[in-house]
Amino acid sequence: MARTGLYKSEIKIARDALLAQGKHPSVDAVRIALGNTGSKSTIHKYLKELEQEDGGIDASKPSISDALQDLVARLAAGLQQEADAQIEAAQTRYDAASAQQRADKDALQQANQMLTTQLEAVRTELLAQTAAHARLATQLQEESTLRLTLDTQLTALKERLAEHEQHRASLEEKHQHAREALEHYRAATRDQRDQDVRRHEQQVQTLQAEIRQLRQDLIIRNEDITRSNQEGVRMVTELSHARQALLEEQTRGRAQEDQLAQLRQVESQKQRLEQQLREQATASEQLAARHGALEENCRRMEAQWHQSQLALAAAVARSEAQETLAAQLREFLHHTTAHQEAPAGEQGIPDGTRGASDS
Known part of the structure; x- marks a missing residue:
């Protein structure tokens, strides 16, 4: 049965253990370390607080996922713009032909x-x-x-x-x-x-x-x-x-x-x-x-x-x-647009906000 709540200390212990193992302390990894218990939003909030308490050491460095998300967002925007132009041209040609x-x-x-x-x-x-x-x-x-x-x-x-x-x-x-x-x-x-x-x-x-x-x-x-x-x-x-x-x-x-x-x-x-x-x-x-x-x-x-x-x-x-x-x-x-937008949407959501409630 899932626990009724998590403590910040438990999140810190799980994060430190993952860091000691050389793993990235993501929301999912911390939740797995906690026995698949706890809300992802709560874990994400405590991880942000712990990062701020650590003096923002990691905050000055943009994470790889953020860079990938930005790149994917720009690519998606370019593809969307190009697709819109192609659709508009095709629609214009189709209207003229029709x-x-x-x-x-x-x-x-x-x-x-x-x-x-x-x-x-x-x-x-x-x-x-x-x-x-x-x-x-x-x-x-x-x-x-x-x-x-x-x-x-x-x-x-x-x-x-x-x-x-x-x-x-x-x-x-x-x-x-x-x-x-x-x-x-x-x-x-x-x-x-x-x-x-x-x-x-x-x-x-x-x-x-x-x-x-x-x-x-x-x-x-x-x-x-x-x-x-x-x-x-x-x-x-x-x-x-x-x-x-x-x-x-x-x-x-x-x-x-x-x-x-x-x-x-x-x-x-x-x-x-x-x-x-x-x-x-x-x-x-x-x-x-x-x-x-x-x-x-x-x-x-x-x-x-x-x-x-x-x-x-x-x-x-x-x-x-x-x-x-x-x-x-x-x-x-x-x-094509849906396929291009789907990864961008999934990567644009932080790992800590994917879950809404404790299981």
Whole structure:
């Protein structure tokens, strides 16, 4: 059990014994000599008093521990100052690098946002151009169908026109034959009448006696003339019918000419449609070229966006690596400072003040 107190005489005896043994009378050594009893502060106080009573012989000499403590304190202060300077410089570099990384990150994010917006705009325009191209393709298909229908109708109308032309030519030929026959009949009748008149005059001049016979002949001739007139009337009637048929054919010919004019209008409309088709084909080719250019621009923007994403990821990785390195540096400097300060703190405390109470 520990003793309740120590006396100055006991401390002096233990100190002298240690000095006689050639040992340094430290607080711990005196306490050990006393059987590990007593407070270190009390032992330290009595040792100081004994040193003062001895005339301060040892006081004029600085102890080795004090010199070491002073040296360690100066080294610690220098190391602390140097460490603070290094930490401050590292912190400054880290702050500058962090600010630059944040600025680069913000710039890359802005560029990424801009590229994303442009990409969306290009995609929207591409969808619009694709829809327009589909509409033009549908319209082109409809125009092609209409063109085939018009071509079919035009072919049928041309065939009907050829038939009408053939029929009209046949009627014209019949009408020409009728006119020729009529002219031939008129010439024959005229010749016949001339011959009859000449014969009649000769008979009147030379054959007065044969008037009765001539009258009978005249009656016969009159009957022939009557028949001829009837034949002429019939021929006139046929000519009238032929003229009526000619008028009807001319009417049909005018109708056919109207149809031909309509066909020409259809042909003109066909040519306009073909021009529109060519223009639409040209527009389709231009749209296809623009579509290809937009797709190329879209791929280029996607590549730029991918590169910006890679650059952003690299910048974030560098920033994280720098933050990790800065944290490791701070931890290293903290441990170094703590390691440097620990011995200085332990040596700066006198041996006699380490214990607070008797055991």
